[in-house]
Amino acid sequence: MIKQFKSLLKEFRRSRLGATAIESAFIIPIFFAIVFSCFEVGNVFFKQSVIEQAAHDAARQVRVGRAVAADYLNESPAPGQCSTGRECFYDEVCNALDMFGDCDQRLSIEVRQFEDFADLNANGADAMTCPNSPEYVFDAQPYEPGNRNEVIRVRICYLINTFNPAVGVNLKDNDDGTKSIVAIAIHRNEPYLDEDDINPNDCLDGDSDCNDI
Numbered sequence: 001m002i003k004q005f006k007s008l009l010k011e012f013r014r015s016r017l018g019a020t021a022i023e024s025a026f027i028i029p030i031f032f033a034i035v036f037s038c039f040e041v042g043n044v045f046f047k048q049s050v051i052e053q054a055a056h057d058a059a060r061q062v063r064v065g066r067a068v069a070a071d072y073l074n075e076s077p078a079p080g081q082c083s084t085g086r087e088c089f090y091d092e093v094c095n096a097l098d099m100f101g102d103c104d105q106r107l108s109i110e111v112r113q114f115e116d117f118a119d120l121n122a123n124g125a126d127a128m129t130c131p132n133s134p135e136y137v138f139d140a141q142p143y144e145p146g147n148r149n150e151v152i153r154v155r156i157c158y159l160i161n162t163f164n165p166a167v168g169v170n171l172k173d174n175d176d177g178t179k180s181i182v183a184i185a186i187h188r189n190e191p192y193l194d195e196d197d198i199n200p201n202d203c204l205d206g207d208s209d210c211n212d213i
Contacts (some may be wrong), residue, residue: 033164040167044160047100051158052183054096058089059154059185062111065192067145086143093156105131106159113144114151120186128182130157132174148192154185 061067072088082088089111094103108131114120129136146152159178160171171179 037164040164048181051181054093055156055183055185058093062145062152063187064190108157110142110155111145112142112153113146120151128155128157130180132176148189150189156183
């Protein structure tokens with residue numbers, strides 16, 4: 001009996017039946033985890049790229065004076081339309097990010113004016129207030145598009161979710177499980193014409209007042 005048991009034990013140890021299934025049970029979960037992580041890393045990089053582009057596009061509206069133009073606002077806003085510069089600027093950024101879902105709980109913006117780049121260097125180290133912060137209030141966010149030739153900083157914070165906690169290690173982890181992507185665009189406003197300025201086209205008539213432009 002003992003000899004038969006030893007013989008069966010030797011055969012069991014030498015048998016390769018089922019080895020592939022066991023190896024696959026260990027390898028397949030790891031393989032799919034790596035594959036899905038690769039997709040998620042690509043998704044995070046894609047979102048970062050789109051958010052940074054949205055920040056630069058929005059900053060251009062400020063740089064060329066579009067954000068302070070009279071026609072930037074809706075004169076008679078319908079329900080749901082923006083009625084202030086801050087709201088219209090927010091909606092413009094949100095429209096660029098609408099592929100990621102609703103902006104209400106994920107997006108915050110700020111536009112801050114500085115006297116010059118030295119002032120920005122001295123006072124521009126403040127942290128961005130993201131929409132999941134207890135201190136976040138939409139109307140309290142800085143919105144200072146400034147005037148021509150002034151230094152402006154535009155910042156966008158957008159919250160994303162990741163399934164793999166190891167993805168986006170360079171992003172800020174929040175208590176609610178989200179990660180923060182912050183995009184920044186800094187520029188000096190162009191010497192654009194205000195509404196009270198002379199239309200440069202009038203200079204074609206040889207107007208003497210155009211000498212100051």
